[in-house]
Amino acid sequence: MTAATAAAEGFRPLTAPYFVKKESAMLNAVVEDLKRGGIEFTLIETAPGRTEVWRRGWVDDALIVKEMRDEVAAAWQTGIPAVSPHPSVQSVPTGGGAVTVKTATKERPYVNSLGMKFVPVAGTKVLFCVWETRVKDYEAFGAATGHEGKKPDYAQTGDHPAVNVNWEDAKAFCEWLSNKESLEYRLSSDEEWSAAVGLRGEKGETPSDKNGKVADVYPWGMQWVQRKRAGNYGQSLGTDTFEKTAPVGSFAANGFGIYDLGGNVWEWCEDSFYSSRNSRVIRGASWVDVDSVTLRSSCRHGEPPSDRHGNVGFRLVVSGR
Numbered sequence: 001m002t003a004a005t006a007a008a009e010g011f012r013p014l015t016a017p018y019f020v021k022k023e024s025a026m027l028n029a030v031v032e033d034l035k036r037g038g039i040e041f042t043l044i045e046t047a048p049g050r051t052e053v054w055r056r057g058w059v060d061d062a063l064i065v066k067e068m069r070d071e072v073a074a075a076w077q078t079g080i081p082a083v084s085p086h087p088s089v090q091s092v093p094t095g096g097g098a099v100t101v102k103t104a105t106k107e108r109p110y111v112n113s114l115g116m117k118f119v120p121v122a123g124t125k126v127l128f129c130v131w132e133t134r135v136k137d138y139e140a141f142g143a144a145t146g147h148e149g150k151k152p153d154y155a156q157t158g159d160h161p162a163v164n165v166n167w168e169d170a171k172a173f174c175e176w177l178s179n180k181e182s183l184e185y186r187l188s189s190d191e192e193w194s195a196a197v198g199l200r201g202e203k204g205e206t207p208s209d210k211n212g213k214v215a216d217v218y219p220w221g222m223q224w225v226q227r228k229r230a231g232n233y234g235q236s237l238g239t240d241t242f243e244k245t246a247p248v249g250s251f252a253a254n255g256f257g258i259y260d261l262g263g264n265v266w267e268w269c270e271d272s273f274y275s276s277r278n279s280r281v282i283r284g285a286s287w288v289d290v291d292s293v294t295l296r297s298s299c300r301h302g303e304p305p306s307d308r309h310g311n312v313g314f315r316l317v318v319s320g321r
């Protein structure tokens with residue numbers, strides 16, 4: 001959105017210090033998370049390299065404005081390199097042609113044969129599925145290949161994330177779907193997953209080195225709050241009402257349009273956790289987790305690739321940009 005368009009639609013700039021030098025996925029996530037209380041916020045690039053926070057509507061809750069100010073200030077001061085440009089500022093293809101992996105945008109995702117939606121993530125050459133792989137996706141794989149899934153000991157519908165899937169199962173799913181659609185599906189790399197959650201420039205050689213090193217940055221924002229709808233985490237946090245897994249997309253998407261990177265189920269990545277040992281990275285925490293370090297965007301664990309758990313699933317990426 002341009003400044004002129006935003007003004008025509010009723011947005012007005014907030015006064016200083018709401019300026020940000022460069023738009024970041026994290027900041028956008030903060031802003032998207034604050035569409036509440038009758039007031040909307042948006043990021044407007046008013047000049048090259050300068051982005052401002054504008055608002056529309058009025059709010060009678062000063063706490064919302066204060067919280068927003070604090071979060072923007074925190075985002076600005078993290079010192080983590082910005083991701084730019086955000087997909088929302090990319091041009092949207094016009095015309096009626098089908099969306100491909102090369103033309104997909106946040107607004108017009110690529111949709112595959114299973115109905116999974118994929119959006120670009122700045123700083124990577126892949127599209128991320130907006131959802132964790134669902135039970136119904138995994139059942140289609142099982143029906144086609146005879147691969148037997150292991151149902152969890154709690155109830156799920158087809159729109160819940162598939163669980164009890166080990167790294168080897170997830171890789172087999174990727175291979176099946178790649179052959180079926182003549183595309184390259186795989187798990188995200190650890191670095192790509194960081195880009196999707198808005199973390200850039202983490203220090204360390206291996207995922208193990210980077211584990212939990214960035215404080216005060218969570219998938220929902222910059223502050224540790226037990227906010228309703230932050231995601232599907234452990235019951236004692238009070239963030240949600242789901243006892244176990246939740247249907248994918250039950251919480252707000254991040255700036256890229258991706259749901260449940262934080263919470264619901266841990267997500268297998270391609271990488272080894274250590275440089276030499278046989279364990280694979282999982283990211284994002286789950287419906288079980290409550291610990292503030294575990295919920296950090298920078299947290300990752302290593303799990304044996306043959307292990308299955310009721311709170312670990314996977315998310316696909318597709319390459320071809």
Ligand SMILES: [Ca+2]
Binds near residue numbers: 261262263264265283
């Ligand atoms: Ca997740």
